[in-house]
Amino acid sequence: MKQIYYKIVFSAFLAGLSALVSFGLSVQIARVFGADFFADFSYYISIVTILAVFSSVGMNQYLLLKLPIMNEDEIEKLNVEVDSTLVLICLPVLSLLSFFLYFKGESLITIISIVGISFFSSLFLIKQSVYIALKRVFVFQFCDKIVRNILLLVLFFFVSNYIKSFSIFIFFVFIGYLISFLLIQYNLASYSKFRVSKSLLSYSDVKSTYPLYLVLLSVTLMGNLDILIVDFLSTSKEVAVFSASQKVALLAGFLVNAIANILVPYFVKASEEKEGAVLNRQVRFSGLFGFISILIFLIIIFFTGEYILSVFGESYITGYPILLVLVINALLSAMYGQTLTLMKVKKEGLKLSKYIIFALLIKLLLTFNFYKYFGVIGIAYSSTLCIFIWNHLSYRFLKKKYNINTFVFQR
Template sequence: MAIINSVMVVFGLTSTLGVNNAIIRLIPEYKKKYPSSSSYLIFKKSFKIVFIFSLISGFVFFISSSFISHTIFTNKQLEFLLPIAAIFVIPQAIMTISNETLRALKKIKLFAFNQLVYSIVFLIILLLLTQLDFNLYNPIYAVFASILFVSVVVVSFVFNFLKKKYRDDKQSVKSKQIISLALPMFMTSSIHLIIANTDIWCLGIMLTEEYVGIYSVAIKLTLLSSFILTAFNGIIAPKFSELFYSGKMSDLKSVAQNSAKLTFWITFPMTVILIFFGKFILGFWGEFFEIGYLALVMLAIGQFVNVAAGSVGLFLEMTGNQNVYRNIVFAGGIINIILNVALIPKYGINGAAFASMVSISFWNIAASIYIKKTFGFSISYFSQIIPCYK
């Protein structure tokens, strides 16, 4: 299940090609510059782009499924499941672009409702399949069926909603414009995906599975704080674009700084708990896991810097600086890979955690500095509590 999900994430990324992020930037921007019908036009063009690329990505996934199952994972069971998964790359991409359109339109309740519907549909289908025939693959089949069902419902709703609310006009949105904006965002997302897995891959090559397991638990504990930032990003992303392209810079500054302040104080207690009681918490998985305490502390510090810096990456992407952010993240990725390769052989999971902490801190601080120099203000919460940081 985990392997199939990870492979689908990779091919899902190439299916949307960053258009899912670009649409969050474009719809609020065009709504301020042009008639409301531009939202419908952007969605139609984005849908066509994603559909074409998901067909290509799904086809590549399908024909390479045998190679992936035998050569990369050496798992014969995947030979049967991966070709099926390849088919569902298309509805998954369509579902993603439709949901992101709702976010761009600031229909957050509908967006959240769709996430809930997916979970409910998954549970219902899983229960039905289990009642009909107990099979170890039932959870996987339930995921596939849920993706198909929800994608059809969501895309139908978005098309009808936009078509009814926004009538077509002469305002044109070129596919080239969408792709040129989406590609840097796609590259940034790809680098983020690589960085998120580099330490695990390196540990898997250089150390035993036991240490990989300890490190994985430490990562999951520290990622709880970043989920808060991700949740806020889902709400404020279209707001950044709307305020910037409306020329409301003081409001933009206020929204960015207030969101950073809120996420800081929500995650601060979580970070303190992990630092002071991390060893005790790791002990729930067994005494052996306590050796991951130092790694847990470093990972927690890295994620705390990520949250305290605010939504710097999103801010840059929503204000037309996606190329700058891509370059910053790329540099952070190089640092991450070099440090992992250099430190893991000698320091093990602590070396991997240090590499993660340094690279995450680097791109957040670098992005914060660029925002300060370009816009004349900092969105980091540090700038609000430390005078010298201003």
């Protein structure tokens, strides 16, 4: 348990550093390049994130569960098959994205840059699972988020006066992703580097990832659909304000994600060996750790939220109520503990995906009415209901079938 604690602390440190650097980059974009650039950047990154998960078809989750119990030769074979399958799937997806950008009137540089970012984002999902499964997630965190965003921060500091169009701006972002890929590739062992061949995953393997794929896609939609809805219903200024509130609120979730990334291999091992007492102890410890951290964050935001948002610019202070709701949403999810992780570990992905899709449908049905009556904050309210529904259903299922109580407030 002490070893897990140290890993969580170190992972939380890297996640916090990554969050701060990412936050700093968002502030720089909003202040230096203006609300329109920041809104367009947020909109396209949301699209890219959704497409990245869509293109992965759950293979990242498949790797996460399979690699910890494989030897190097088996890892190499599976790695090549996954990489080749990903490239094959990305070809039509990225072609459709190119047509979408073309009909939106984007320049050739913008199209190439966003398509490139989308491909690297899909690949990073796959390689993140490799790093996590091989217990080297710290290296991935450093290469993927910290180095790239620091590089972009420094780059934009020196060349911002020369960037007059969104095309040039997004091209520099693409360069940042390219450098991250090279670093990730360099730090992988030879048997797990990105390589393409004629070998593909078998249909049975791909089919087995569908429940996990639906889970990840649904979660990604819940996290990114709001920006697309705000863009559709409102103005660029509202998109920028909502995005800034999301960037601040995401700082609360990084620690919980860090805990989940560290504990997945331990959860898998305890589950396979049927060590119920060990698993329950790990679940309770991780859930309490995450809940307390987000509760502290909520208190900080309650008193300093307006000041933090003002860092983006004075006009962003109007997002304070949205920010509070988003952080409360994170606290609500943390209150139910590691429901998402345990449902995947217990191979209940299909059940989990049904819960999330049901919650997502409820959210979509209510979002537009919530927006009509409450304004932009209504979109955040719909997420609150969505988070409660799928977490509570998962909690009840785990408790009834496996006698695992993930709820933080338990006897």
